[in-house]
Amino acid sequence: MEMLVNPADPPERQVEKLKIIAAVLMRRVEQITDDSGAAYAQFQRAAMLEDQVRERTRDLERALDLLNESNAQLAEANRQTEAARRNLAHAIETIEEGFALFDASDVLVMCNSRFGMHINDVRPYLKPGLGFGDYVRLVSRSPFLELPAGESAEDWAVARQRRHQDRHVMFNVAMVWDRWVQVSEHRTGDGGTVILQTDVTELVRLERIERGKMLDDQARVIRATLDHIGQGVCIFDAGARLVGWNQRLGELLAIPMARFRIGTGFDHVLDRFRPDFRFGAGMTGGRLGDWVAGDAKAALRFELRRDAGMILDVFADGMPDGGFVMSFTDVTSERVAVEALSRANETLEARVMARTLELEDALGDAERANASRTRFVAAASHDLLQPLSAAKLFLASIGDEGLTGAARGALDKAQNALVSVEGILAALLDISKLESGKVAVSVGAVRLDRLLSQLSDEFGAIASAKGLELRVVASGAVVASDAAYLRRILQNLIGNAIRYTDRGRVLVGVRRAGPMLRIEVCDTGPGIPEEEQDNIFKEFHRLNARASASEGLGLGLAIVERACALLGHPLGLASVMGRGTRFMVQVPRYGGGAVEERVAEAAPQGGMEGRIVFLVENDAELRRAMGLLLEKWGVSVLEAQSGEVALELLEELGILPDCFLVDQDLGGGMDGLGFIAAMRGRHGDVPARLVTALRGEPFEARCRAAGIEVMAKPLDARALQGFVAGLRIVT
Structure with a gap:
């Protein structure tokens, strides 16, 4: 340490060197610690891995034990299955009929050696895996098959495939050398098919012999009749033993040929009903058996339903010798049609109900719109009448003094225009009132002579100005009507006749029509085409003319139709093109007693000055x-x-x-x-x-x-x- 730090160095230098030495030593220590920690971690992982390998080894040993046990059970099951298959093969081999089982995919699963009897060329192909279609094709082409007259191998194969679609099938197949095989098919629970083939050659031959012995000429006629009707028929004697039947019966009931033997009891036939048929409402097997055993056999009718959806109508009736006859009619299509019609009726009723509701809504909307329009027309007409009255009175107040000819003409035209507008507004008001259905009428006695006389005076000058003859035939009859509306009806009819007639005359008269009177307005105008005779009663509809105030807007006949409907007066029309038109209004006679005369009292007319x-x-x-x-x-x-x-x-x-x-x-x-x-x-x-x-x-x-x-x-x-x-x- 003393070698690393020089005591002669200043303190700052010594501190700096000591810090460097400390840092180097710390790094060294940390490095040594990291190396030892990694080694320990690797050791720890190795130990855990060894435990996992040991655990997995034990799991594999247990799985191997289970696999061995399962293999042993599978081997035992296979042995049992094979034994069951051998037992089944032996069992089906022991039965006298040919047997075959097809799975739900129509693939052959197994068959016995008698399956495909009398068809030696097909039997080598009858192995598991053969499809039903291929089987049918092989059989149809076999020379051992006796095809019906006029039927090809392809036709036979198609018919065979069609029968295969039914749940239960039974039919006979003719072979060469006068051999017969009865084939019956039945569905299994998983959708497969079991086919049984029975050699019925001896039965067919025996039946021929027995039938040949029993039948005389009449029996042959009966047999021919039975074989050519669409119903299945069977006949039993007084002992309830079978004495006759037709081929159609076997087709409808799918009864094995072995059960159709002379002398077979009814109970054996009744047993055939139980597995595949259900009795209709009101009938049971017990009740049918009681009917057969009874002495008095009244006519009996009931239904049978097959699982395939077939519905048979059964009719049974006694015979004089104590026996009875039963007929079976296939009514499946009729019942299906009835059910379809019932469903169609229910659907139609639902649609009619829905449409009715829609129409009611539309009618309500139309009535509201019509009421709104009626109120609008009434209000608008009322508001227009105010200034119209003022305009007419202003024009009437203008004197002739100082007016030129042109001004006088313009004044007359203005007055005529106001009169036309007044007529239009009056017509619109009448239309709105009549359409609203709220018009009150006052039906009473109306003298036709007074009414027709007034109309003659009113329209006489107008007809003369147009060069027409207006002839009103007087009548003293009294009718029951509303005087104002009847007058308005005839005014419109006469005015319309004069407007559309260019030459000739207009005739107004009254005819008897039983308890009614018929008021007729006839003209010599151009006539009304048949296709337009309904349209002329529509608002604003005029033939061969434009609607204008001067010529009328086509409201008159619309008012006539609605007023006649309001009063209950039938309105008629007859027209011939080029010769004229006749309108007819039927009104009832008045039956209320004497009619009070009403006279007009006129006060003397004097001047108005000073009033x-x-x-x-x-x-x-x-x-x-x-x-x-x-x-x-x-x-x-x-x-x-x-x-x-x-x-x-x-x-x-x-x-x-x-x-x-x-x-x-x-x-x-x-x-x-x-x-x-x-x-x-x-x-x-x-x-x-x-x-x-x-x-x-x-x-x-x-x-x-x-x-x-x-x-x-x-x-x-x-x-x-x-x-x-x-x-x-x-x-």
Whole structure:
């Protein structure tokens, strides 16, 4: 240490050297420690590995012991299996029938030496592993197989494969040298197939001999009949012994040939029913046995169902000699069709129900849309009638003085246009009311002579102006109808006939039709094509013409159809192209007793100068138009915009006007009916008219109950003039 540190060095130098020495020594110590630790770890791992190798060796020894034990058990099982296989082979070899077992994949598992009897060329191929299809192909080509007349080997193979699809199969195969083999197939629980082949040559030959002895000419006819019907038939004597059957019976019941022998008891046949068949509802094996044993055998019908899905309809009936006959009919296809039809009906009912619900929803939507449209048309028409009334009255207030010819013509055209618009709005209102289904009709006695006379006067001038003859045949009959709607129906029919007839005449008359009367409107127009006879009753539909206000918008016949439906009056149409059209409306005769005569009382018409008319109207423009027109006629006009103001003005003036013209919808707390009632309560029964665009039976009933007459908007200047001048028609 003294050699490494020089005492003569300064202390700082000595400390520095000591630090270096310490660091070197520490590294050396750490290195020595790491080497010894690694060696110990390797030793420890070696010890653990030795333990694991020892444990694995013991596991392998145990596994080897188990393997040896399993091999011993497997060898014992193989010995047992081989013994069982030998026993099974010996067992199937001892049976008289040919036996073969095919697995679920239709591969041959085993067979005995008698399988494939009488087909010597096929037997060398009958070894495990042979497919069923190959087996059928070999048999079909064998020269030892007696093919049916007209059937090829391929046809026989296809038919054999088809029979193989059934769960239980039984049929006979003809061999050369008049030998017969009965083949039966049965399914195993795992889907395999067991095939049994029985030599029935002796049975067939014996049956031929016995049948030949028993059959005479009549029996041959019966046998031929039985063999050619689609039903399986078997006949039993009074002792319930089998005396006859047909081939179809064996096919339907899959009964072995050995059981079809003359004299076989019914019990043996009944045993065949039990394993593969199920009786239908109401029938059991015991009940069938009791029926067979009974003396009186009434007709019996029941069903049998095979596992393969076949359904047989069985009919049994007694014979005079105490025996009985049973017939079996395959009704599988009919039952399947019935079930399919039932399912189709259920599906159809579900679809109809779903469609019905959809239609109900659609109908509800349509009814709501129709109600909304009806309200809109009514509201829009009401709002349009206000300015229309004002426009008509303004035009009526223009005098002829100072007007040029062109101005007079323009004024007439404007008036005609307003009249057309008025007609259109009235038609729209009628359509909306009729479609809403809320129109109330008042059916009573209607005299046709008065109605037809008015229509003749109304349309006579129009027909003459067009060069047509309008002939209305008078009738004194009385019918049960609504006078207003019946008049509207005939107005539209007559107006339509005149509009579409260019030359000739229009005839209106009444014919008897049993307990009904038929009002006919005939014209000599161009006729209506058959394909258009339904369309003409649609709104806005006109033949060979454009819809216009001057020529009509095609609403008349739509109103006619709906009004006739509302009143329950059948509507008919007959037309010949180039010769004319006849519309027919059937109405019932009135049977309510005597009809009260109603006469028109006309007050003398005088001048209107000096008359005082009180206008109560909240629409300023309409009030101003009516005022101008009345003042043109020399009438003094008082005005008020509400009922309250009008009552106050009457109290202030102290005079009573000659009449009142009152709007129903005054826009305040008092409507027109309320004002007239209040005014008459104070001043007595002063003449008054309610001026309104409102329509409908409820409102008209209120007016009738109050004894107030209505002047409908748009106002007609002539009707207004007649009222003010004192004309009053009492109907």
